[in-house]
Amino acid sequence: xxxxxxxxxxxxxxxxxxxxxxxxxxxxxxxxxxxxxxxxxxxxxxxxxxxxxxxxxxxxxxxxxxxxxxxxxxxxxxxxxxxxxxxxxxxxxxxxxxxxxxxxxxxxxxxxxxxxxxxxxxxxxxxxxxxxxxxxxxxxxxxxxxxxxxxxxxxxxxxxxxxxxxxxxxxxxxxxxxxxxxxxxxxxxxxxxxxxxxxxxxxxxxxxxxxxxxxxxxxxxxxxxxxxxxxxxxxxxxxxxxxxxxxxxxxxxxxxxxxxxxxxxxxxxxxxxxxxxxxxxxxxxxxxxxxxxxxxxxxxxxxxxxxxxxxxxxxxxxxxxx
Numbered sequence: 001x002x003x004x005x006x007x008x009x010x011x012x013x014x015x016x017x018x019x020x021x022x023x024x025x026x027x028x029x030x031x032x033x034x035x036x037x038x039x040x041x042x043x044x045x046x047x048x049x050x051x052x053x054x055x056x057x058x059x060x061x062x063x064x065x066x067x068x069x070x071x072x073x074x075x076x077x078x079x080x081x082x083x084x085x086x087x088x089x090x091x092x093x094x095x096x097x098x099x100x101x102x103x104x105x106x107x108x109x110x111x112x113x114x115x116x117x118x119x120x121x122x123x124x125x126x127x128x129x130x131x132x133x134x135x136x137x138x139x140x141x142x143x144x145x146x147x148x149x150x151x152x153x154x155x156x157x158x159x160x161x162x163x164x165x166x167x168x169x170x171x172x173x174x175x176x177x178x179x180x181x182x183x184x185x186x187x188x189x190x191x192x193x194x195x196x197x198x199x200x201x202x203x204x205x206x207x208x209x210x211x212x213x214x215x216x217x218x219x220x221x222x223x224x225x226x227x228x229x230x231x232x233x234x235x236x237x238x239x240x241x242x243x244x245x246x247x248x249x250x251x252x253x254x255x256x257x258x259x260x261x262x263x264x265x266x267x268x269x270x271x272x273x274x275x276x277x278x279x280x281x282x283x284x285x286x287x288x289x290x291x292x293x294x295x296x297x298x299x300x301x302x303x304x305x306x307x308x309x310x311x312x313x314x315x316x317x318x319x320x321x322x
Contacts, residue, residue: 051270072226114138138157
């Protein structure tokens with residue numbers, strides 16, 4: 001090959017669209033991950049790495065993953081979003097609503113795949129589920145109607161619950177008003193009183209222990225999962241029943257949860273990351289709703305609280321902790 005032919009070939013490669021270059025197997029690509037979870041989320045990182053490897057993307061081989069975790073703190077999440085954008089990744093994974101909010105403020109060109117996000121249409125992240133448009137797509141976790149189901153589950157136990165405190169942090173659960181409307185509608189039908197109980201810090205969580213007149217409904221919120229130890233302690237001190245959005249609470253002593261499968265969310269997100277890295281456009285990939293839910297009940301906690309779980313609810317549980 002002479003010099004003229006070589007230059008012509010190089011010009012052709014340079015002119016190739018990104019979608020074609022993205023498919024080159026030996027190119028090292030960069031994925032930035034912004035999670036709202038604690039920084040030591042080794043399980044989440046391992047699950048994502050395994051899911052990506054199943055699609056042929058392996059760290060230190062053809063993919064570099066920059067993982068950042070905000071530990072449920074909004075200011076930290078914002079700072080970490082700046083760090084990731086500065087790294088100029090090929091694609092971003094946003095785990096949790098605050099992560100999406102911060103990243104979308106900083107880029108309209110880098111593709112963003114989200115996971116564990118509630119109602120992305122109402123929050124303005126995408127135009128609609130079938131055709132998201134823009135540079136964002138992903139996988140939802142919960143919706144308004146499910147919040148009504150949580151409340152219904154809480155009212156099925158004995159002794160009966162007549163008042164329910166809905167726990168969330170407004171800074172990390174900006175979608176909470178969407179769920180509160182559904183909960184209030186369901187409360188009227190179920191003849192209970194639903195009362196918002198926003199918590200912004202550990203002191204507000206500890207104050208919940210003084211409430212002796214209600215059950216607790218803990219909304220999807222990475223602040224509450226990051227601070228689940230003090231939250232579970234406050235609820236245990238109050239000796240009141242609670243329903244949670246993640247089985248992590250129940251594994252550590254909470255009464256019951258009805259939740260999506262977080263591992264499944266990361267596996268599905270990896271499939272979109274793979275498709276985008278190989279040339280697909282985020283705007284063309286439909287937002288997908290969860291396909292797997294699980295009910296987990298801690299009977300040991302029920303006995304300590306003097307709570308009876310109806311047989312009908314136990315029969316539908318995926319896991320019962322004795």
